Amino acid sequence: MGRILAIDYGMKRTGIAVTDELQIIASGLTTVPTKELISFLKDYTAKEAVELFLVGEPKQMDNTASESEVLIVPFLAKLEKQFPKIPVKRVDERFTSKMAFQTMIDSGLRKKQRKNKALIDEISATLILQSYLYSK
Known part of the structure; x- marks a missing residue:
């Protein structure tokens, strides 16, 4: 059984999370340019x-595609x-x-550490992966 890799695609940075081989646990892997x-x-x-590969799909509250979807489509190709x-x-x-930022607060990270946008991207990818695992 292979791993599942989640991608929180961003214009500058992309957060990546991955499962274990049994696809039970989601863990943040890294953030890459x-x-x-x-x-x-x-x-x-x-x-x-x-x-x-799981790729985050940004949507508006009315379920329409977010403006950042325009950047993701060429990446998907x-x-x-x-x-x-x-x-x-x-x-x-x-x-x-928002959930990633709250997770950082809940885990006791200092204000300076919470400004680390790369960490937010990695946690976001982990949340995307966890939501997929829960839905399986």
Whole structure:
């Protein structure tokens, strides 16, 4: 059984989370500069079996696509071209950034640490992955 890798795609940075081999536990993996994302994924999939990519789907409250979806669509095309054997699923990512920030507060991180946007992106990817695992 391969891992599931979740991607919280952003214009500058992309948060990445991954499951264990049994697809039970979601853990934050890292945050990478978006321009290096495909290269990072190539390296990662060369070392680890990945069964599925989950990509966050930003939506408005009325269920329409968010303005950032325009940036994600070209990435999805690249992802499917580079990794044709790994399926891609989309997961609603509404409120993940707010939930990630609240998670940082709840875990006792100082104000300075909570300004770390890379950490917020990584936690957001983890929340996307957890929501998918719960729905399975």
